[in-house]
Amino acid sequence: MNIQDLPFADPGTPDARSGPRFLLWLGRQQLGGQFAALGWGLLHFLSIAALSYGTGYAVEAVLDGSGARLALAGCLLFLFGGAIALGDTMLHRRAVTNWITTAARVQQLLARKTALLGSALTRRVAAGEVVAVSTGDVEKIGWFVEALSRFSAAALTVLTVCVALVVWVPSLGWIVALGIPVVALAVLPLLPRATRRADVQREKAGYATELASDTVAGLRVLRGIGGEELFLDRYRGASQEVRGAAVRSARMWSLIAAAQVLLPGLLLIAVVWQGVHLARQGRISVGELVGVYSAVTLLNFPLRHFEEIAMAYSFSRPSAKRAARVLALTRDTDPGGLRPDALPRGDLYDPVSGLLARQGRLTAVVCGDPDAAGRLADRLGGHAARDAGSTPSVLLGSVPLDDLSLETARTLVLVQDKDPVLLSGTLREVLAVPASGTVGTAEALAAAECADVLDALAQQSADGAEPMAAHLTERGRSLSGGQRQRLALARSLFTDPEVLVLDEPTSAVDSHTEARIAEGLRALRSGRTTVVFTSSPLLLDRADEVVLVHAGKVTATGSHRALLHQDSRYRAVVTRGPEDPTGPGDDTRAPGTPPTPRTSTSTSTSTSTSTSTTVTAPGEAAREELEEPA
């Protein structure tokens, strides 16, 4: 597998039963790459070890006064040097490729999983977890899977060199063969503590970053009301704690670094001590002594990989566990569906609440409890989460939506929730959703009254002309809440599904515009089934039928005007009057009159007097009440 062949056409089906199994599965997926890395790693490390042989050979040639052998040593050195360069480069390429293919595979698996889970993700705690896996864990998983082959190469090299030394200079070689394992394993006991400290540091750093981003995110509030010093102090405290934790962690790592100097150093001393004795007795040559010395110093390189693999494993194990958990998530309902996909038509009926939306009509739903409204809207789309037990599915025509495949159910019924998200991209990309094709984008944008959004985007875009090519920054955050809401509505209208369910689609839109949207929506959706959850009279007045839902059940049905006359509960929700304390029938106002003032305060100040003449305001302001009118 090479990098240019990425992404995978199919990232495969992971073994997500546990973290280690997942790591194993990932390793198995790239056995070829692992063996290639092992091969190049062996070449690299063995050539490094051979370099010390060359050095020893050169020194010996000089001692023997042989120019010819010195030249030969030079050739050998360049040969080994070339092999090191080749081995190092190719090992690096292979290792990086292994890392990237693993990371890409995990990212692809995550993308597929999240796309499948869709709305189920937002209902679970998993949302934050998925992001954590994709931003931090993937790298650690990739690191371990990749480091495995390098470690194997290093371990084989160390073994080979020890054996070679025992064969080449048996009298010195045995010291090295005994000493190297000690050097390799001695720091391992320190590693868990060091990684723990590194974890603490990372955690604190994460908290400090969170505080900083929280402060910056609320900066407008701070600048508008005050409290900068309070939050700065808090951040300074957190930042200094990060520093403290980092230094604590550095203490451990510096101890490990010291051990990595001390232990090989002691081994070297032993080699020199014994070597000099042997050389004196003439049992080994001076060149052999220099060669062994240089081999021990060079073995430090492969030895680092022992430590690395231990670290990589301790870092990647929790990551792999989390990744496996995310990849093992499933939906509540079978997204494949139980019955062959037919495309039913007809009325939409919810047996639980009794809500009936007639085919081709505009039904408005008034629901006192916003959360209940959201849940009901969700149900209307089918394949909703089943929080407690199973409930009968919503029927379209007479077909339960849960029995259809998720894809079909979503094609038939589009539920636009209360907080639809504009995905980032240009406006054209934002509107590029699967659609029936009957409604054009221009039509949809016009019906949702998006002219001012297009103007704003046109001003923003570089060439100033093409609003469709303008980028929505930060997922449309440069637009106002109302503008975002209207774009989302335009997107739903463009999709033009058989049944469109809208939950408070105009709550952030001003009344001027809302009135026009109500007209546009009605016109564009004529002949299609539409359900709008709203409490705005401007929308309710244009619905074919208005349904009042209370405590999860339909309690009244009729036209807006009729309900306004007949149902005090309806009136209470829609006109935002005080919740009727005296029960139904106690209607002190004629229908259609302005709503009653909401509080005593507003009665005292809003006496509907003439333009900007001074109004008696309670409290201190009254002192200035004799200012002349504007």
Added chain:
Amino acid sequence: MIGVARPEYDPDGPLTAHTLPVGEPATVRRYVRGLVHRHRRAFLLLIGTNALAVLASMVGPYLLGSVVQALSEEGASAQLHLGRTTAVFALAVALQAYFVREVRLRGAMLGERMLADLREDFLVRSVALPPGVLERAGTGDLLSRITTDVDRLANAMREAVPQLTIGIVWAGLLIAGLGITAPPLAPVLLIAVPLLVAGCRWYFRRAPSAYRSEAAGYAAVASVLAETVQAGRTVESHRLGPERIALSDRRIREWTAWERYTMWLRTVLFPVINLTHTTVLASVLLVGGAFVLQGWIGVGQLTAAALIAQMLVEPVGLILRWYDELQVAQVSLARLVGVHDIETSGGSSTEEPRGRRMDAADVHFGYRPGVDVLREITLRLEPGTRLALVGPSGAGKSTLGRLLAGIYGPRRGSVALGGAELSQMPAEKVRTHVALVNQEHHVFTGTLRDNLRLAQADAGDEALWEALEAVDAAHWARAAGDGLDTEVGTDGLPLTPAQAQQVALARLVLADPHTLVLDEATSLLDPRAARHLERSLARVLEGRTVVAIAHRLHTAHDADVIAVVEHGRITEYGSHAQLVAAEGAYAALWRSWHG
């Protein structure tokens, strides 16, 4: 053709909008000089301990060299003082281990201190930004600087700066050591220089920007996924799943293209470094060997020189490895230091309002030169008046509200409070008089107390409870368990939007400005929750001058004066009754609202 071309698509390209300035090279240099100066003692200490560590590390090769020398000259009868030599060697190893530990620790301490300075400086600077800049630039760019850029710098400060310092000192001392043990061999090192210089120039000319693009590409992969997760509902209901997968695959392709390119860069660099190393070692041995054969230097000198030359691999590798990182970090540093280039002083503090009357006279304002979004606005607000601004989206209502709150200064004309020009006053002063309340009800991570106290730093618990009481929030705050100490925000008790808004309102009670500008403060809330909140709001508004940007007509109905804003001008102005009687745009709307 051998090699990999630079990918065409650059994820680090201009699409990542910089809404705030990036530091000029001069500003960055000045900042770095200041930083080094602040920590000069730590730097000197690091260099000192490092030099000692390196010196200790050279004792081994030196001792082996002299042993080899003695053995070769005198054979088995050599006077070796083996005991003493071993003791010196052991001492040297112990000292080296100690100083290596010191270097690691001092390096980390220095790096951490600089990093803490950097991030704290940045936040200090950020919280002093004028509100107008924040309104216009948004907080997204700042946010990415405090997260991504600080992260990238963390690596540079924690590792690159100390390691580079170490590497340079180390390499310098090794070369000096070589020069001392075997002076004739020192020039031999130069043989490898041309190869190294040529290779590094080629590499470093391409690498930094390539690594930035690679990092941006990788971040893009993660951000597609994060977005899919956050927009889970939207993705599912609009059947965008396959598209998200395709997008994710595309981002992976773009990212891996850069990985492949940087891998090619290293495919050139690695052999250069390896061959440099081989060349140095081989030339020292060959040339030195020839010198020994000629009798110009001893075999001990040759051995020591060869071993030192071999030791050069590490510092040279260190320098090359971290130099990269430093170059990448430079860009992040420029972005952090960039906020220093923004003017923070918001006018003179001598302007002192007399009274509470708000006057806007012939105000013109636009965000971009030549395009006015507000024209000829003249208004007078007597203390205690409630003004409602109504009109279609994009007509300029919010902008007018921001001018009245002193966040923007008018291009022409004036907005004055009690005779004092608002735009001439610093934000800290303006907010004691006027507050803007918008849809953003940020709840800070921390205790409920912190969330309230920001409005009045010296407020006691009693005052805080009173404020909560005033906005109808005391009951849930009491029920929350720890009362004012309850942790709220991302990690703590999740507050409903309505509760968040109550907290925002309680802050207003504590801050107690006499004039409030409400920009669709309750519009994003569910109508049902909004109604409940409006009662809290009404209590907060009591006795204050209020400018309400109204979405809903009942807000306008309750106001003393209504201004209809259309196309940047006030087209209708009067009380509800007057405007209904006038039969204009407002009247038409009112009728449709009531049917």
